[in-house]
Amino acid sequence: MNQPNADLTPGAALKTRVCIAGGGPAGIMLGLLLSRAGIDVVVLEKHADFFRDFRGDTVHPSTLNLIDQLGLREAFDRIEQTLLPRLDAVVNGVRIHAIEFSSLPGPNRAIALMPQWDLLKLLADEAARSPHFDLRMNAEVVDVVRSDGRVTGVLARTADGLLQVDAELTVAADGRDSTVRKALKLPERTFGVPVDVTWFRLDRPAEPLPDTLGYLSSSGFVITIPRPDYLQCGLLIAKGSFASLQNDGLEAFRERIARAAPRLKDVAQGLREWDQIKLLSVQISRLDTWSVPGALCIGDAAHAMSPVFGVGINYAVQDAVATANLLTPVFRGDVSPASIDAATRAVQQRRERPTALMQRIQRSVHRALGKGAGVRLLHNPPTPVERTVLRVVIPIIRPIAARVVGYGFRPETISPAIMTDAREAPAPN
Numbered sequence: 001m002n003q004p005n006a007d008l009t010p011g012a013a014l015k016t017r018v019c020i021a022g023g024g025p026a027g028i029m030l031g032l033l034l035s036r037a038g039i040d041v042v043v044l045e046k047h048a049d050f051f052r053d054f055r056g057d058t059v060h061p062s063t064l065n066l067i068d069q070l071g072l073r074e075a076f077d078r079i080e081q082t083l084l085p086r087l088d089a090v091v092n093g094v095r096i097h098a099i100e101f102s103s104l105p106g107p108n109r110a111i112a113l114m115p116q117w118d119l120l121k122l123l124a125d126e127a128a129r130s131p132h133f134d135l136r137m138n139a140e141v142v143d144v145v146r147s148d149g150r151v152t153g154v155l156a157r158t159a160d161g162l163l164q165v166d167a168e169l170t171v172a173a174d175g176r177d178s179t180v181r182k183a184l185k186l187p188e189r190t191f192g193v194p195v196d197v198t199w200f201r202l203d204r205p206a207e208p209l210p211d212t213l214g215y216l217s218s219s220g221f222v223i224t225i226p227r228p229d230y231l232q233c234g235l236l237i238a239k240g241s242f243a244s245l246q247n248d249g250l251e252a253f254r255e256r257i258a259r260a261a262p263r264l265k266d267v268a269q270g271l272r273e274w275d276q277i278k279l280l281s282v283q284i285s286r287l288d289t290w291s292v293p294g295a296l297c298i299g300d301a302a303h304a305m306s307p308v309f310g311v312g313i314n315y316a317v318q319d320a321v322a323t324a325n326l327l328t329p330v331f332r333g334d335v336s337p338a339s340i341d342a343a344t345r346a347v348q349q350r351r352e353r354p355t356a357l358m359q360r361i362q363r364s365v366h367r368a369l370g371k372g373a374g375v376r377l378l379h380n381p382p383t384p385v386e387r388t389v390l391r392v393v394i395p396i397i398r399p400i401a402a403r404v405v406g407y408g409f410r411p412e413t414i415s416p417a418i419m420t421d422a423r424e425a426p427a428p429n
């Protein structure tokens with residue numbers, strides 16, 4: 001990775017303006033935007049590559065709008081993807097056309113599904129074109145460095161030993177188990193979620209299946225994210241029950257999938273080892289305070305999102321855009337510790353409410369699903385009252401749901417100051 005802006009001394013110390021812990025959607029997008037604005041940035045990512053277990057494949061219309069704004073549409077379209085203009089759910093065997101993205105006003109009227117590592121690689125490759133961007137893989141942040149009550153950088157474990165990065169601002173974008181957040185001792189509010197999710201891939205059924213987000217019945221809830229060659233599936237289970245599921249055996253697990261989604265009965269036979277099934281401990285949490293002098297938390301490090309509506313990546317990206325928009329004028333101007341801290345507080349002011357609103361909706365969905373496991377949500381065939389609700393209420397809700405899911409609350413656009421050519425921006429330090 002390029003590192004021309006970094007002043008690497010023999011003691012393995014590096015000086016930059018902004019140090020970002022974590023090369024996920026929040027960290028890479030922030031690195032790209034700041035470096036485009038001509039601000040030196042070092043991103044430290046603990047893994048050697050972006051290729052990891054399933055962490056979400058969804059690129060929502062709000063992020064697609066940003067891809068357009070960045071001029072990356074052509075490169076984005078070269079990556080294999082599936083476009084979902086609508087989301088259906090099957091409830092007790094009744095198909096409900098719940099969300100219609102084609103009702104959105106913008107040019108992007110679908111969710112794109114692509115592996116997260118492809119999206120990250122696209123953004124990182126674009127960022128690497130800037131001399132202001134320095135991405136270090138295999139660099140695990142282990143602690144923050146402080147001076148006079150202010151965070152002044154981080155310590156990272158690398159293949160060459162401990163690396164100290166001194167920075168005017170440290171950004172924690174290291175995910176929901178954030179090391180930086182723990183080092184900052186920022187208290188986290190955790191909201192109880194009664195479910196966990198088991199993730200696995202299934203072959204597509206021989207008989208073509210309409211794109212369906214999930215199958216919900218009194219027997220369970222299976223999420224089905226269509227990919228070109230397979231279905232990325234999630235089966236909701238009661239929190240903490242994975243070990244007992246494993247004790248019951250794979251056959252019982254396959255039957256459970258088939259009861260919840262009968263059309264997946266045959267392909268569920270493809271699950272032959274527990275290694276094919278990954279457990280996601282679902283978590284919803286949020287920090288009361290996102291920043292301290294010299295440091296800011298964004299993305300999952302500030303607010304772990306549930307996978308409901310698959311909005312975690314997009315919220316992380318929106319945080320990154322808000323952070324870059326608010327920090328760029330500060331770093332380009334008469335920068336002082338006080339002005340940096342005022343900007344980081346402004347990031348929380350801007351992003352906290354949209355995040356809290358979405359988390360509230362996610363928690364209501366979890367509560368409804370928790371109750372729904374034992375009751376019939378919708379009769380099959382629907383009762384006359386249910387038919388009226390389906391005919392009258394769903395069409396009203398459909399465009400609203402498309403906006404809430406597709407854009408989230410308070411979608412961000414990249415400020416023109418960032419989009420100005422970096423050659424017009426101040427020279428690197």
Ligand SMILES: Cc1cc2nc3c(=O)[nH]c(=O)nc-3n(C[C@H](O)[C@H](O)[C@H](O)COP(=O)(O)OP(=O)(O)OC[C@H]3O[C@@H](n4cnc5c(N)ncnc54)[C@H](O)[C@@H]3O)c2cc1C
Nearest residue numbers: 022024025026046056141174175299300310311312313316
């Ligand atoms: C199984 C699963 C399925 C999901 N499905 C979806 C979905 O379909 N759609 C969706 O939008 N969201 C989904 N999410 C949520 C989504 O993945 C997150 O909300 C989103 O990735 C948050 O982005 P982030 O950049 O804040 O954090 P992360 O994506 O967690 O990125 C953090 C990065 O920091 C790195 N890191 C961690 N610790 C350190 C350290 N100490 N030093 C250096 N680097 C470090 C990690 O390796 C990682 O690359 C899912 C999550 C999981 C776990």
